[in-house]
Amino acid sequence: RPYVWAEPLARTAMELDRAPPAAAPVAEEPTGQSLLEQFGADRPGMPVCLVTGFLGAGKTTLVNHILANSHGLRAAVFVNEFGSVDVDGALIRSHVDEDRVVSLTNGCVCCEVNEDLAMQLSLLLRARRQSIDVVLIETSGVCDPDPVLTTLQQIEDVDRVHLDTVVCVVDAETISDPEFGGSLDAKRQLAHADVVLLNKVDRLPGDAADGAEERLRLCLSDQDLRPNILRTVRAQVDLAALCGLSLRSTGRPSSPKRRRQDEALRRHHGHHHGSHFESFSYRASKPFDAVAFEMWAESPPPGLLRAKGLLWLLGIPKYVCFHLAGRRTNPFETLPQREPPCGSEIVFVARKGAVDKAGVIQALDKCLC
Numbered sequence: 001r002p003y004v005w006a007e008p009l010a011r012t013a014m015e016l017d018r019a020p021p022a023a024a025p026v027a028e029e030p031t032g033q034s035l036l037e038q039f040g041a042d043r044p045g046m047p048v049c050l051v052t053g054f055l056g057a058g059k060t061t062l063v064n065h066i067l068a069n070s071h072g073l074r075a076a077v078f079v080n081e082f083g084s085v086d087v088d089g090a091l092i093r094s095h096v097d098e099d100r101v102v103s104l105t106n107g108c109v110c111c112e113v114n115e116d117l118a119m120q121l122s123l124l125l126r127a128r129r130q131s132i133d134v135v136l137i138e139t140s141g142v143c144d145p146d147p148v149l150t151t152l153q154q155i156e157d158v159d160r161v162h163l164d165t166v167v168c169v170v171d172a173e174t175i176s177d178p179e180f181g182g183s184l185d186a187k188r189q190l191a192h193a194d195v196v197l198l199n200k201v202d203r204l205p206g207d208a209a210d211g212a213e214e215r216l217r218l219c220l221s222d223q224d225l226r227p228n229i230l231r232t233v234r235a236q237v238d239l240a241a242l243c244g245l246s247l248r249s250t251g252r253p254s255s256p257k258r259r260r261q262d263e264a265l266r267r268h269h270g271h272h273h274g275s276h277f278e279s280f281s282y283r284a285s286k287p288f289d290a291v292a293f294e295m296w297a298e299s300p301p302p303g304l305l306r307a308k309g310l311l312w313l314l315g316i317p318k319y320v321c322f323h324l325a326g327r328r329t330n331p332f333e334t335l336p337q338r339e340p341p342c343g344s345e346i347v348f349v350a351r352k353g354a355v356d357k358a359g360v361i362q363a364l365d366k367c368l369c
Helices: 013-018 059-068 087-092 114-131 145-154 184-190 208-219 245-250 256-268 290-298 357-365
Strands: 046-053 075-080 101-104 134-138 161-171 195-199 228-231 277-284 304-311 320-325 344-351
Touching: 046 059, 046 145, 046 184, 059 075, 059 087, 059 134, 059 161, 059 195, 075 114, 101 114, 114 134, 114 145, 145 161, 145 184, 161 184, 184 208, 195 208, 208 228, 277 357, 290 357, 344 357
Parallel strands: 046 134, 046 161, 075 101, 075 134, 161 195, 195 228
Antiparallel strands: 277 344, 304 320, 304 344
């Protein structure tokens, strides 16, 4: 059963506000070097770490984990939202200064806002290079990383950057689902990875994680140079395992693996995703009734792939973060901030024509107080 919070009626607003995140084991790969030494110290230019993965896999959770455990590493973050509501950016800003986060909304970074990425990255580096050690780029969940990698390669010399690592986050629960981890879009994301995080393994019963990893390895079996696979819970991983992987695996700074595979992928696959996904948003200036919204979230409309938003729930003094992937919701968490909520915003992603948008809006209107 999907859940919104463990005890919907008994849990008060103050209890929700105080609830700490669940502890989780960290996948580790020990190293004797510091993070700064690992993140491209032996290569010229600003190191860039690209975080990709399908809808709801845990990309923002990984970025927040990196920021919260950076050990003095100064990061700038680019966040790409396929829709118009900047939920992930709002979550990341709770871990890093506002001027270190750049949101790219209303399109995918592999197509509509690709040029914006190049321009914003150039502007940021010219203004803040001396105060930044690494750039993190979180793609949208429907992004094909290929055009993004091409853009980064094109500006390497001009803006003095280098692609250090491509990390792909995979949801262990949905790896076989043809609409999620088993989709062609998700497999394209895997093809570019230096390291793969098999995330949310705690949600699998018994030894099912072994089966999920076996299916993942099968998806990677046609790659000449296969990425490292790390099992994670809440995307918690030793950051040294994500740094300098191109150098570690090949011994050469030019990342021949990625370029060789990218060229082959471009020739054989091209870039297709833009025509079969769509997003729409919902906004309300009244608070939601928490119980009514929970009932809606437990039975989302068929065809909906992803929903996320910042909610104003009656009786909760802060914005509440809402995440839904398929028919599964995450426990609600409040957004750290001082201003009281004054409205709600939710963005939805679906395959084109698969969801009755008017029906979704009408159903949510009925949940308002």
